[in-house]
Amino acid sequence: MADRIFPPGLDAASFDSAINALKRELGEDKVFDTELDRNTYIDPYALGDGLDHAASAALAPTSVEEVQAIVRLANEHKLPVWPVARGKNLGYGGASPVLAGSAVLDMTRMNQILDVDERYAYATLEPGVGFYQFHEHLTNNDIPLWMSVPANGWGSVIGNALERGIGYTPYGDNTTKLCGLEVVTPTGEIVRTGMGAMEGNKSWAHYPYSFGPSWDQMFVQSNLGVVTKANMWMMPEPEMTAHAQVNLPEMEDIKWAMDILADLRLRGIIEHNVVFGNYLHDASAFTTRADWYEGEGPIPDEIAEKIQETYNVGWWTFHLSLFGDGGVVEAKQKIVNEAFEPRLGKKLEWRHWQKGQPREPFSIAVGVPMVLPLNVVNWMGGRGGHIGFSPILPPSGELAYDAFLRRKRRFEEAGLDYYSSFTVGHRHIANVNMILYNRDDADMVSRARNLFTQMIKDAREEGYGEYRTHIDFMQPVADTYDYNNHALKRLNETVKDALDPNGVIAPGKSGVWPARLREGRE
Known part of the structure; x- marks a missing residue:
């Protein structure tokens, strides 16, 4: 449970003074400081109990004027606040602040x-x-x-x-x-x-x-x-869309397929982010590990093959979508077929959506929200969690294959199942390595944390940096951006100190600390 915790520089009396001032300004129905309130904002997927990032309170404004009042009082009382839009940044810390004792500035009610x-x-x-x-x-x-x-x-x-x-x-x-x-x-x-x-x-x-x-x-x-x-x-809304699933049976297929995808993305034939994922994507969304295997160590090859057969997926699988007027989609479909079918040895099977038809069967590919992918947290059993390590690579099949081999080896050393994808952007790849764990298994949590830490080090040595990370790892990830003796870090700190002299807005976010809290953060 999240006991009362105070941010640096505040004791019980000064914290209560700040909270009482906020209640007078906003009304008691917009300030939450009970134990239940604090527990509500603990990261549900935390690598541990999450109390090292526990909030002291939460504030729920309904207008920009109330946000201004919160910031003014935060400055007056030196109370750090951690802004969140809805607090659903799951896998990255949820609504929890980097600095324990910060008050969450929860803007869920500002939903106009x-x-x-x-x-x-x-x-x-x-x-x-x-x-x-x-x-x-x-x-x-x-x-x-x-x-x-x-x-x-x-x-x-x-x-x-x-x-x-x-x-x-x-x-x-x-x-x-x-x-x-x-x-x-x-x-x-x-x-x-x-x-x-x-x-x-x-x-x-x-x-x-x-x-x-x-x-x-x-x-x-x-x-x-x-x-x-x-x-x-x-x-x-386009006139029509076309969608195809591509299954690649061998690990090595990533090399040639990634190069084709990168070329099609660069030329604008494929216009969306393509998620190039391994076989665990489907299995973890619909089943748990225990449904397939209860032994020690990563899933063996024979189980991997069974999963692929059950869900009609390859070792790697990705989905392609095309958008536009009918003639445009047909022309692009022909180009994609000519690029992939000779290497696949079979024709691509396309499904089509026409304007006026329901979009739900095509889900996120056509902008319909869903939460099914969050089922992956159940994979290891218990109170599940996930955290993703996502370095950015050039869009090269050879580099992607090399990164795959390195990351897979690290997962195996940690005794964890390798769940990964390569999101192919316009001119880059985000290599999302998803670590799935059971929060009730302390040893597994420790192995997950050590794996993440090791991958930060590995990626830096390989010349890659992560683009987004969990609150636990914001500082070490920020520290990898070290050109010219961390010139970017010093620039960030200079701007932070100029704009936020009291250091009240989200201290520690993305590894940027205000002057008054910077001591000892290295």
Whole structure:
């Protein structure tokens, strides 16, 4: 259970003074500081009990003015706050703060869909708007615009984009579809980025820059402000889509298949992020490990073969989607067939969706949220959890195969099942190595933690860095970005100290600490 814990510099009396001031300002129904409240914000997948990241309280504003009041009082009382959009950043720490004792600034109640412009294909949203809520709004109002949704549909549309999350339509690089933010700075001032910096500007959601420096990405994966609304570009509904599953029977097939995919992505034939995953993807979503094997060590090859046969998957499997007018889709389908079929030795089987048909059978490939992939946490039994190590690689089949062999060997050394995928972006690969564990098995948790730590070291030695990580590992991952004696880290700290002199906004986020808390963090 999460006992009362206070952030550095505050004792019980000064913390209570801060909480009482917040209750007077916001109302008691928006400030949560009981033991039950604190337990609610513990990471459900924590590598351990999660108490090393326990919050001291939670604050639930309903307006930007209340966010300003929270930030003002946080400065006055030196109370660090940890902003979350909906707190569903599962696998990365959930709603838990890096610094134990921080108060969670939970913006779930700020969930207004402020504008959806069908003609120009954008939406203006508050951070509490979730994928399911937004999908329902679009569907109920017959708005022919599609979201790009991640595997976990419980999360926030804006929150996912601010963490560089991805989806699987052509608009799947979600952070690049942000076009103008409204932000409460660490001193409580409201600033709008892009064209929104001009009062009454009519192009805020149309052009992502303004005049002079552009600051949107400064607030992505950062602790330099609290985003209270954002514009998001959306995908106009296409006339049709085509979908095919590609099974690769051999481990080595990743080499040639990845090179073909990278070429098709670069040329714009395939426009979405392609998840190139191993056989455990399907098995872990629908069954548990005990359904297949209860022995020690990683799953043996004969069990792997049985899983592949049962779910009609290869050692590697990926899904391709094509979008656009009918003639465009048909032309792209021909190009994809000519690229893959000679190597596969058989024809690709395509399923098609036409405008007006239900999209649900095609799920996240066409912007329909789901949560089925979260079933993977049940794979090892007990109170399950998952955490992903995801270094970025050039889109080379040879490099991907080499990374696969290295990571697979580390999983085997740790006695854990190798669950991995390579998400093929426009000019990169994100190698997502998913560690599945049972939180009730202390030895397994220890092995999972050691495996993650080892992979950080390995990737750095190979010249790769992770793009997004769990709160436990933000500091060691940030430390791998060491060019010119950690020049980027020093730049981040300089900006942090200038904008947030009291260090109250999310200290430790992405390895960036304010001056007053920096001592001893190395």
